[in-house]
Amino acid sequence: MTIEVHGIRKRFGSTVALDGLTFTVQPGRVTGFVGPNGAGKSTTMRVILGLDAADEGTALVDGAPYRSIPRPMTKLGSLLDAAALQPSRTARNHLLWLAHSQALGGKDVDRVLELTGLTAVRNRRAGGFSLGMRQRLGIAAALLADPPTLMLDEPFNGMDPDGIIWMRGFLTSLAAEGRAVLVSSHLMGELQDTAHHLVVIGRGRVLADAPLPDLLAVHGTLEQAYVDLTRGAVEFRTSDETR
């Protein structure tokens, strides 16, 4: 099961957010999705989910547009914004509400609470959760319908060191189960330890689409690969950083 993005263009007024983006997220590996602020990572994910319409091109999940898939969470689980939840609901009720929308039940909710380490806090209000706990809750929601494909926007954000170690192992194990996992992040160190493949974008274009070992062989570290590849594609950089 794959995510296939082909020739996507997207403008917001005079801003070209995506400029003919093409890449495929393959099963059985973690694909890191990186690029400078404003490169188009979140817009790409929104287009894949049908939340933004592309001006040109296609985005297919298992060969079909996400919005045409019945019970789409069974095909693709996603986390775009960990803050997007009803703060007065408990963690368990938040997931139950989502589960019911996909014809799932309490057993599925308890399974993902356990998987993400949230069982002990399941009856606490989600509004009182730290960002790291919200990220776990968002991942629990993405996994509810046990999808073969996952797409996570900056899941390491707000995680403490224990959480980061957990997240690394968790993403790797999801890929080892055969899932296709697309993860955006600005944390090159975390991706170097987690990703099998990298898609680097800048100004809405693919700058590199390569296995991690290939990038490391040329650039030494993923951080260096990022700096080398995105040079010239950074919208906002202070004069200190360009030296």
Ligand SMILES: Nc1ncnc2c1ncn2[C@@H]1O[C@H](COP(=O)(O)OP(=O)(O)OP(=O)(O)O)[C@@H](O)[C@H]1O
């Ligand atoms: N709703 C919108 N209206 C206008 N411009 C937008 C909108 N959404 C995104 N953009 C613009 O599209 C471009 C790509 O933004 P996007 O959020 O996809 O980048 P990103 O790679 O996710 O950035 P970051 O790393 O900062 O999260 C930016 O120039 C942004 O300002």
